[in-house]
Amino acid sequence: MARFHTLPRCPLAVQFWLLGLDARRGDLTGLGYRKTPMPTGSSAYTLNFINRHSLTLHSTGLTLSLPEGELNYERRTGRFTLDNPTLGAQLIVPARGRELARPFLHHHEAQILCTHGPNWREFQLRLYALPAPIRRTLPHWQAYMQGLEAQTWRSEQV
DSSP states (O other), X not given: OOOOOOOTTOTHHHHHHHHHHHHHHTHHHHTTOEEEXXXXXXXXXXXXXXXSOEEEEETTXXXXXXXXXXXXXETTXXXXXXXXXXXXXXXXXXXXXXXXXXHHHHHHHHHHHHHHOTTHHHHHHXXXXXXXXXXXXXXXXXXXXXXXHHHHHHHHHO
């Protein structure tokens, strides 16, 4: 049986579970993510944005390039660091890290919903038996995704 390391009330547990489904279905590459095999764990998937930002996803966490530095999320510990070229790597509080990552994860979710329809995630969450640690964090993921409907509408209009 698979073991899941999740932190209480962390919405990213559900997000990473869904990203794993996206990777298996080929949705990440279909949305323009570049797949790079890694020596350990899953492949890394990188999406480059027009504004020189990039988002890299891996089963162990994510890396996001931002104007203020490189945001790194370590999934197992729930730790966020912001690596600034001037100040070096600094630990930041999880709430701040999640807020910095939110627009990029909302963008991803909006693209998924535009591809598969507005009820796609609800369908997936009903279809698969969520492991208990993931299921317990579902309300926190739903709260984290608040406002996604407006972004989905904007994405469809572009």
